[in-house]
Structure formats: structure tokens, C-alpha cells
Amino acid sequence: MTDRKIRVLVAKPGLDGHDRGAKVVARALRDAGMEVIYTGIRQTPEMIVEAALQEDVDVVGISILSGAHMALCPRVLELLNAQDMGDVVVLVGGIIPDEDVAPLKALGVKGVFGPGTSTQDIIEFIRQSVAVPVAG
């Protein structure tokens, strides 16, 4: 009997210390039956990828409010690829201007979720993106 769960890392990089949004998403994913590893604020891309590796997550969700997404996201993706973890689904949430969405997706970000997104949309997106047989 396997007991496979979707595992998601929720990280909050950058210097802005406000993580209310990230915590709301983390709780919603837990309530949807996922195992959410919450790492707290001020995570560097190196810390995020190290945690993603150790925790063997299916999804990395990055919450960015500071406007630093065009600097942080490419670095996270680069480090993931360097670890042969290109199959990890990377999602970005927070305040992302429309014109940055296409470049982020071109880099390999699978989903971009703005401030108005319902947590249900994020849950559905993850369930569809993660191709693992999941119990429970």
C-alpha cells in the first residue's frame, strides 16, 4: 500500500518580510490534502532549491511581492536544472506585472498567479500539473 502525497515547498524569497499571502496558500494546499513544507521568509534561491531537493517536492511555490521576480525566478530555475530537478513544477505568486508573465513562462515557470487568484485555482493547477498517482 503506497501512501503518496503531493509535496509542495512554499517559499518567500526577498527582503520584504510579509508572508500572509504565502501562509494562506500553504494552509489551503494542506486543506486540499497536500503536504506543504513552509520555509519562512527571506529565502535565497540557493536555500529554496536546497530545501526542494532535500524534501523531494513535486512543486515549488514562490511568493514574491517585492518586484524582484525577474531576478529571483531565473536563478531558482537555473539551480533546479543544475540539480537535474527540471521536472519540479515551479509556480510564482504575488504581484507580477502582466508583461512579465510571458518571459517567466518562457524560462520554465509553469504557472503565474496574481493577487486576485483563488486558492482553488492554484489547487486545481497543481493537481493537473503533477503527474503522480496520489492516494487519499
Place this chain on the structure above:
Amino acid sequence: MQLVDELLAGNRRALARTISIVEDGGPAAPPLLAALYPHTGRGHVIGITGAPGTGKSTLVNALARSYRQQGRTVGIIAVDPTSPFSGGALLGDRVRMRDLAGDPGIFIRSMATRGNLGGLARATADVISVLDAAGFERILVETVGVGQAEVDIASAAHTTVVVEAPGLGDEVQAIKAGVLEIADLFAVNKADREGADHTVMALQMMQGLAPVPAGHHGTTGGTGRSHHAEAGAQPDGGWLPPITKTVAMRGEGVEMLRDWIELHAVHLRETDGLARREVARAATELDQILRDQLITALLTRLPPGHLDATLAAIARREIDPYTAGAQLLAQFS
């Protein structure tokens, strides 16, 4: 096996993958564990348990740093409860362990309690084995001290540290029954807060080392030891759990705690304690494995629908569960 070879060669991604397979408990797990088992038995396993918010994660962070200063490698397993409603979990212990980031001598893994308690003990013991085989010299296992699960997990640890903190109410009442049985060491954390000395006294009272003040008669079970007994290894070969005050946030008292852990490890090696713990650990694990495998073997022998029909019959009171169990077991004869 490629995954095992990579893990033994120090590949951290292979290690993380192996832990997932072992934790999920599918058919791929037993051969992996079998291949890893000859490489286990070197790491010292330290359980850190205590009530929510007492500072376990902060203490694990500080202890791990202290071990790293001695050049020892540290594997960490942080267990948090699965929500009984959704089956999901919010695993937040890493928040307090950010000092350990970027250190190749550290590996941190968060684990949810998932299914039944016995299953948790099995999964935890298996993940400990994986970290042990990967060569981590000290393995710290954080569990929230709320019940039987901790006792089960403690059986997988060589040294169990029970973390208390002041301000949980009336200390004597707040210190849970049962901790005396599992504690090899006590850490009174948040010693920067008022009341830490009260907590220490309450623990000493439970150990029978301090006089019980009026109003608390009968709330503790004294061990009958002399009031002058020194903590640690006893002349009669026993071990009296030392009580260490710590301020985990600032690292204070943590070296002392680490040294006590090491003394306990020495004590286990010098007495028959280590052998007894290894046997107890084997018993817990084998018990769970046999249950799992017998049930699986039985279920595969039953005709489809048979189990559901039996359950329904029991529910309708047409048969009692003991007779039904005996009838199912007759499949083996």
C-alpha cells in the same frame, strides 16, 4: 541498485528520492531497505520531543550547529501531524532551521504523520535507517509530544530528549505522565523566561530528587533515589536523566545538552543498554512489518469483495469480529 549506489556515494538527490520511496511504503521500499541495511548501525539516533511550541525546532537547529562545530554530520527528521480532516499537512519546522542552510554536512527532511500510528513508527524507523546508511553520524528526530506516537518513535531513538518550557501552567500538572519513562535527558528550554527554575524543580520532584511541596501530594511518582544523587550514569548501572536549562534561540546550554547526549551514548555502549534498545527497536519494526505483510498476503488470497462482505456482516451483527477474523485466517491453513 543504482539508487542505492548513488546514495552511498553521497548523492543527496538519490538520498531524498530514497526517503520518499521508503516513506510512501510501496513495493519498491523493501528491496531498497534491504540493500541499505548492512550500511546502518553507525549513527546515533536522538529523539527530541515535547509539547507544541516548547522550542524543539530551535533546539534542533542549535544542537545541529553544535555538532557541526565538532565536525560531525547531522541528519534531521522533523515530524509534524497530518490533518485528520484533509490528509494534508503543514510542515513548518524548517523555518527555525535556516542557520543550517548550505551546509553539506546537514540534511533536513520534514515528515507528516500520515496514516496510523504504527505506520508512522515504521516510516520513521525506515527513514532513520536511510539517513544512517547515508553516513550521518548524529540523527535528530523532532516529534510533537502529544501521545502514543512519541512513545513509539522514542523506541527508535537511542537517546530521547524531552523538551519542557516554563509557563505552560502549573508545572507539575503540565509535565505529562509518561515522559519519565521515555526521557533520557530533559531540556528546560526558554530558560531566559521566568519560571524556568520552577520547571526544573517540578522535574526533580518527579524524579524523586526534590521534596514535594504541600498541595502536590500524590501527583508524582518518586523513584526513591537519594536527594543527593547526581544525574547521569549511576553506580548501579542505571541512568538518572539530567536536566539541562537551555536558551535555544541564543545557543545557551546547548553544548552542555550535547555533552550529556554524548555521555548517554557512552553509557549505552558501556552497559547492555545499547543492545537492549536495538532489540526493542527491532521488535517494534518487525512487529509492524509482519502485520503489514500478513494483512497484504491475506487480502491477496481473498476472493474479490470478500472483505467488504465480511465487514458488512460484522456491521449487521450476523457474525462477531473474532469469529470473522478466525475464518479469514483459515485461508492460510
